[in-house]
Amino acid sequence: MSVAEEFDTPLLLRRDADGIARLTLNRPKAYNALSLGLMAALQQELDAIAEDTGVKVVVLEGAGKGFCAGHDLREMRSRSDAAFHETVFAACSNLMLSITQLPQPVIAKVHGIATAAGCQLVATADLAIATEETRFGTPGVNIGLFCSTPMVAVSRAIPRKQVMEMLLTGEMIDAETAIDHGLINTAVPEAELDDAVAEMAGKIASKSPLVLKTGKAAFYRQLEMPLAEAYAYTSRVMVENMQARDAAEGIDAFIEKRSPKWTGE
Structure with a gap:
């Protein structure tokens, strides 16, 4: 997605109903890669939700064919200075901490792919429901960039040997394996994803x-x-x-x- 497209298109969509705030990553052409702009938009909404007593549950999802492909590598390569890269990773780390520290539970609604920082988002969310076709991975090692920050969340969600295999090989895992590893709660047919997430969110929203x-x-x-x-x-x-x-x-x-x-x- 070009810079012009990013300015013309909302990077994040929010809709609220029945105490549930649904946040949609909205860079579908880039598989919702976490540009600085998208991370800033998501951070702003999370900060607002933290103070919103009307919101009981947050659902985080991605537009288009996949949940999130991780950091925006084109944006990362557009600048070679360490200061810019420090800004990117600091923003991402703060975003993940904000999800963990958010008063409301966060459910990741996952489809397509969730890789690198996208897999980190899934691991950071309190709950995660995916389609049976979803694939997960920390493939940074394949492009010379070890998934060190995604590793923080993923290693706290799944056992050591399994996460090291993901990190060292860069290979993807399927939804069934993600359940076995503890990365996600459950996987459902794609046609049932909306209902499964709505049911879970509704149960939680009914609590104090x-x-x-x-x-x-x-x-x-x-x-x-x-x-x-x-x-x-x-x-x-x-x-x-x-x-x-x-x-x-x-x-x-x-x-x-x-x-x-x-x-x-």
């Missing part, structure tokens, strides 16, 4: 937004702690959670055999 925010933050924080420290930390989280109005409402609704009415407090 306060509980979703509390639980997601605690999940990622405790992962980095030693076992005893993790138990001490999550015990404090549960004590605080028990004081919330939504916890009282949820427990009372369970005892009274009725549907809870969440307030987000």
